[in-house]
Amino acid sequence: MITVTAASGNLGRLVVEDLLQRGVPAGQIVAAVRNPAKAADLADRGVQVREADYTRPETLAAAFAGTDKLLLISSSEVGQRQAQHKNVVQAAVDAGVAQIAYTSALNADTSGTKLAEEHRITEALIRESGLPYVFLRNGWYIENNTENLATAFQFGTIAGSAGDGRISGATRADLAAAAAAVLTTDGHDGNVYELGGTPFTMTEFAAEVAAQSGKPVAYQNLPADAYTQMLLGAGLPAPLAALLVDSDLGISRGELFTTSTDLERLIGRSSTPLTDAVATAVKTA
Ligand SMILES: NC(=O)c1ccc[n+]([C@@H]2O[C@H](COP(=O)([O-])OP(=O)(O)OC[C@H]3O[C@@H](n4cnc5c(N)ncnc54)[C@H](OP(=O)(O)O)[C@@H]3O)[C@@H](O)[C@H]2O)c1
Numbered sequence: 001m002i003t004v005t006a007a008s009g010n011l012g013r014l015v016v017e018d019l020l021q022r023g024v025p026a027g028q029i030v031a032a033v034r035n036p037a038k039a040a041d042l043a044d045r046g047v048q049v050r051e052a053d054y055t056r057p058e059t060l061a062a063a064f065a066g067t068d069k070l071l072l073i074s075s076s077e078v079g080q081r082q083a084q085h086k087n088v089v090q091a092a093v094d095a096g097v098a099q100i101a102y103t104s105a106l107n108a109d110t111s112g113t114k115l116a117e118e119h120r121i122t123e124a125l126i127r128e129s130g131l132p133y134v135f136l137r138n139g140w141y142i143e144n145n146t147e148n149l150a151t152a153f154q155f156g157t158i159a160g161s162a163g164d165g166r167i168s169g170a171t172r173a174d175l176a177a178a179a180a181a182v183l184t185t186d187g188h189d190g191n192v193y194e195l196g197g198t199p200f201t202m203t204e205f206a207a208e209v210a211a212q213s214g215k216p217v218a219y220q221n222l223p224a225d226a227y228t229q230m231l232l233g234a235g236l237p238a239p240l241a242a243l244l245v246d247s248d249l250g251i252s253r254g255e256l257f258t259t260s261t262d263l264e265r266l267i268g269r270s271s272t273p274l275t276d277a278v279a280t281a282v283k284t285a
Helices: 010-021 036-044 057-063 081-095 114-129 149-155 172-184 202-213 224-233 238-252 262-267 274-284
Strands: 002-005 029-033 048-051 069-072 099-105 133-138 157-160 192-195 218-221
Touching: 002 010, 010 029, 010 172, 029 036, 029 057, 036 048, 048 057, 057 081, 069 081, 069 172, 081 099, 081 114, 099 114, 099 172, 114 133, 114 238, 133 172, 149 157, 149 202, 157 202, 157 224, 172 192, 172 262, 192 262, 202 218, 202 274, 224 238
Parallel strands: 002 029, 002 069, 029 048, 069 099, 099 133, 133 192, 157 218
Antiparallel strands: none
């Protein structure tokens, strides 16, 4: 039995789809979700949908019963994740799962970004738990950038503080495929995978968007203070603005770049190039 947490989210849904495509019987997949109503479509297809709220350990115990392999998809509730993931790891130990795979962040052990910190702490919790583990250190989603094209077209600029930092971005679909590969094959215990695609800078990203859309879009690099003020002026809450600026500074320091080919090896093909990801996004923007 393979259990996928946060299976109602974008990544979790893709992992469940991939598992089904790989021939895992629906009845051997548990979609562990905070709100089962959100996964009703998966239940209709025979996937076992169980309630699993990271903040309510009693739901986790029932959700993980009978699980062989558990994919812990990191919570989206930044700042709460240490406590939430601790609950999940404890429940996994109690349920006696044979392996826990965790979606961490690229270079989690060395990155100085605030986002990496909770991942580093979670990796340590998992190591200390004694459970056989696999760390899927997911790179920056290309979708983080392609989901905001409407704003880029409106202003003709994409602002940030990422400088000339290279981003080994990957699509969620490729990262989900890597997770599904790990969950359905053996030999991964104790491995740490750095999962990144072909790198690009934000200047290159903006140029690709401009070329494919035929609209004038350029990257505008700003000092951190100016970028923060811009985000606050656009109405973002201060903690979110701080997180975005902090991530960009991490990019500028090269912390979202990797030379690892783990992603290609796990999915058995080249990762989706920026050109293709932008083409898809431009069509729907
Ligand atoms: N690599 C990157 O660039 C990048 C970017 C963004 C996020 N991430 C991380 O990757 C994770 C997966 O990405 P995604 O695209 O699937 O994010 P997403 O679409 O926002 O999904 C987040 C998932 O987390 C679930 N969740 C939040 N709090 C929970 C709780 N207390 N208990 C149980 N589940 C909870 C959500 O449940 P509901 O459906 O009930 O809300 C949802 O299923 C994110 O959660 C985040 O940690 C990585």
